[in-house]
Amino acid sequence: MATVETRALRKEFTGHTAVDGVDLTINEGEFLVLLGPSGCGKTTLLRMIAGLESQTSGDILIGGRVVNDLPPRARKIAMVFQSYALYPHLSVAKNIAFPLKAQGAPRESIAGEVDRAAKMFGIERLLHRKPRQLSGGERQRVALARAMVRHPDVFLLDEPLSNLDAKLRNLARDELKQFQRRLGTTTLYVTHDQVEAMGLGDRIAVMSGGTVRQLGRPQEVYDEPADTFVAGFLGSPPMNLVPVDGVLVGFRPEQLLAPGAPASEGVGPAVPMRFAVERVENLGAGRLLYGTLPDHAPDQKIIVSLAYTVHSSIEAGRTYDFRMHESNLKFFDPGTGRRVPARPLPARRSA
Amino acid sequence: MTAPALARPGFVERAAGVSDSARWLGRLMLAPAVLYIALVVAVPFLMAIGYSFSNVTIGTSTPRFVGLENFRNALQDPAFLKALGNTAIFSLVSQTLVIVLASILAIALQRRFRGKWLVRLLILLPWVAPISLGSIGWLWIFDPVYSVINWTLRHVGILGPDSWPIWLGQPNLAMASIIGVHVWRTMPLATIISLGGLSSIPQDIHDAAEVDGAGFFRHLFVITLPLVLPILLVAVLFGLVFSVTDMIVVYVLTRGGPFDSTQVLASLAFFKSIDGGDLSGGAAVALFLLPVLAVCAVLLLRLARRAEVV
Numbered sequence: 001m002a003t004v005e006t007r008a009l010r011k012e013f014t015g016h017t018a019v020d021g022v023d024l025t026i027n028e029g030e031f032l033v034l035l036g037p038s039g040c041g042k043t044t045l046l047r048m049i050a051g052l053e054s055q056t057s058g059d060i061l062i063g064g065r066v067v068n069d070l071p072p073r074a075r076k077i078a079m080v081f082q083s084y085a086l087y088p089h090l091s092v093a094k095n096i097a098f099p100l101k102a103q104g105a106p107r108e109s110i111a112g113e114v115d116r117a118a119k120m121f122g123i124e125r126l127l128h129r130k131p132r133q134l135s136g137g138e139r140q141r142v143a144l145a146r147a148m149v150r151h152p153d154v155f156l157l158d159e160p161l162s163n164l165d166a167k168l169r170n171l172a173r174d175e176l177k178q179f180q181r182r183l184g185t186t187t188l189y190v191t192h193d194q195v196e197a198m199g200l201g202d203r204i205a206v207m208s209g210g211t212v213r214q215l216g217r218p219q220e221v222y223d224e225p226a227d228t229f230v231a232g233f234l235g236s237p238p239m240n241l242v243p244v245d246g247v248l249v250g251f252r253p254e255q256l257l258a259p260g261a262p263a264s265e266g267v268g269p270a271v272p273m274r275f276a277v278e279r280v281e282n283l284g285a286g287r288l289l290y291g292t293l294p295d296h297a298p299d300q301k302i303i304v305s306l307a308y309t310v311h312s313s314i315e316a317g318r319t320y321d322f323r324m325h326e327s328n329l330k331f332f333d334p335g336t337g338r339r340v341p342a343r344p345l346p347a348r349r350s351a
Numbered sequence: 352m353t354a355p356a357l358a359r360p361g362f363v364e365r366a367a368g369v370s371d372s373a374r375w376l377g378r379l380m381l382a383p384a385v386l387y388i389a390l391v392v393a394v395p396f397l398m399a400i401g402y403s404f405s406n407v408t409i410g411t412s413t414p415r416f417v418g419l420e421n422f423r424n425a426l427q428d429p430a431f432l433k434a435l436g437n438t439a440i441f442s443l444v445s446q447t448l449v450i451v452l453a454s455i456l457a458i459a460l461q462r463r464f465r466g467k468w469l470v471r472l473l474i475l476l477p478w479v480a481p482i483s484l485g486s487i488g489w490l491w492i493f494d495p496v497y498s499v500i501n502w503t504l505r506h507v508g509i510l511g512p513d514s515w516p517i518w519l520g521q522p523n524l525a526m527a528s529i530i531g532v533h534v535w536r537t538m539p540l541a542t543i544i545s546l547g548g549l550s551s552i553p554q555d556i557h558d559a560a561e562v563d564g565a566g567f568f569r570h571l572f573v574i575t576l577p578l579v580l581p582i583l584l585v586a587v588l589f590g591l592v593f594s595v596t597d598m599i600v601v602y603v604l605t606r607g608g609p610f611d612s613t614q615v616l617a618s619l620a621f622f623k624s625i626d627g628g629d630l631s632g633g634a635a636v637a638l639f640l641l642p643v644l645a646v647c648a649v650l651l652l653r654l655a656r657r658a659e660v661v
């Protein structure tokens with residue numbers, strides 16, 4: 001087990017900066033998820049920590065030791081690639097044994113270790129097969145078994161679930177979390193899928209344009225986004241951002257309470273907020289309402305999501321008295337996008 | 352609308368059907384190659400087979416069937432046995448060298464370094480330069496009086512004042528020389544083939560091996576080489592068949608000499624039938640290794656398929 005730390009880590013490719021000054025600390029045994037849109041530098045950051053890519057500047061520490069100049073094999077890390085990168089000409093057993101042999105483990109112990117790893121991931125009966133004879137889910141397990149078999153200090157995973165179909169992905173996500181809990185290995189997990197990030201991470205680091213925008217527990221990042229990027233990236237549909245009197249006011253689609261819906265407890269009083277409904281989308285498990293707030297920003301479209309349990313009848317073309325807990329409103333600077341302190345919501349009642 | 356107009360859609364459909372059908376299109380595009388091979392390879396080849404069972408010479412007008420006599424004669428001819436041995440040495444030694452050197456070169460060329468394009472160009476040069484031009488250069492390099500090698504070796508101090516090897520004039524040196532030139536000549540193709548094989552391995556595989564802790568030799572012998580093996584085998588197959596059937600290096604540099612020490616089957620067949628006029632004897636010599644080569648080809652193709660990875 002070990003901590004991983006990056007200090008002002010930068011990576012420049014010819015002409016552009018892929019990772020731009022990342023300070024990140026992963027605690028011992030923690031499951032940290034690196035979340036961000038495609039091309040924001042997640043893989044580059046992961047590969048630098050693995051030692052597969054050299055940084056332009058900055059430091060990487062594993063277990064408190066600077067590993068800047070160590071090759072990958074000296075860093076005591078294991079990596080699972082998006083493509084799984086199983087050795088196609090070796091059987092599953094030999095794939096799993098490869099890191100052990102490379103490490104110079106005693107010959108007698110290798111078979112036992114391979115069996116143990118295979119049992120852990122339920123792939124004992126696949127040991128003699130070649131990777132091309134496996135399904136996507138089985139390949140992923142083999143890749144995980146190969147990664148954990150030599151007890152690395154750190155797991156690095158680059159979108160390991162993205163090649164699985166949606167159903168299998170949910171299952172695999174749950175399993176992955178359990179394995180990590182059981183092993184207690186420090187893990188850095190890269191994904192662009194917010195559901196994965198929310199479900200798996202002890203903490204989430206949201207990245208964009210080569211920098212970490214926010215680092216925090218999943219609920220924290222969801223409830224208290226540090227800027228408009230994080231607010232817009234997490235949640236589906238994402239946070240509504242409404243310009244009111246020179247600030248951006250943000251609230252989640254599910255935070256606007258329909259008439260008759262019960263107010264949440266312990267979050268202060270709810271203030272009235274009129275909502276003009278333009279379109280209703282019934283999703284089965286709930287409803288999405290599209291419309292505007294005529295008293296605050298009549299030109300800004302917003303989305304409201306109603307839970308299945310809210311039965312109020314809502315029709316398009318009418319205006320309703322919704323309510324909102326003031327503590328749920330987040331305020332952002334429209335110039336920088338950063339959070340600014342909460343303030344009373346200035347209402348602009350049309351006379 | 353009249354009948355022709357009505358008929359048109361059917362015609363267009365059929366025409367489109369023909370060009371759409373991958374099978375017909377494939378056959379159509381293969382046709383020129385097949386025709387070319389039939390005329391330039393198959394016809395002379397069949398003629399050679401016919402000759403080898405007859406007593407035809409340049410000048411005879413009524414060839415007679417003589418069965419396996421030409422082959423029997425060849426086997427009793429010391430010059431033939433010598434050429435057979437030389438062919439084996441020439442092909443096996445040169446192709447072993449080629450495959451080892453080409454793999455090393457290809458692996459080196461995969462890395463990024465300054466001036467890589469220049470190295471690539473230099474390696475490709477023997478392949479694109481006409482062999483006659485290259486061989487003239489080699490003749491000069493091996494020249495008994497002006498040999499560049501000897502001059503260099505003497506100035507470096509490896510060659511004493513009393514020794515002055517005559518590269519193409521001493522039996523063992525002559526064999527070494529033609530092997531050297533043949534390696535120089537066939538290595539570019541093998542290198543390019545190996546490079547193709549190497550770049551077909553996904554980078555992730557190399558990265559995984561690196562992270563898994565493989566050192567240089569484990570990475571090379573457990574991961575990289577087994578993965579390019581099928582393609583290397585193809586290069587070996589090409590090289591072997593080419594070496595056994597090619598005579599140009601021998602013809603230009605030594606003409607088989609001195610004392611037949613560099614005579615290979617291909618050059619012997621040429622001298623026998625074209626220079627000596629013994630068409631049937633030459634054909635028998637030329638065809639002698641055909642079964643061996645055929646078996647060789649089948650074997651290697653089998654191996655290549657078995658080692659196929661993806």
Ligand SMILES: Nc1ncnc2c1ncn2[C@@H]1O[C@H](COP(=O)(O)OP(=O)(O)OP(=O)(O)O)[C@@H](O)[C@H]1O
Nearest residue numbers: 013014018036037038039040041042043044045192
């Ligand atoms: N070897 C390279 N040379 C030049 N640019 C590169 C290289 N590798 C990555 N980049 C660039 O760096 C940026 C970050 O790439 P990276 O692969 O880290 O993104 P990512 O966050 O992993 O995206 P994805 O979710 O699509 O995998 C991209 O703009 C990419 O084009």
Ligand SMILES: [Mg+2]
Nearest residue numbers: 042043044158
């Ligand atoms: Mg990536």
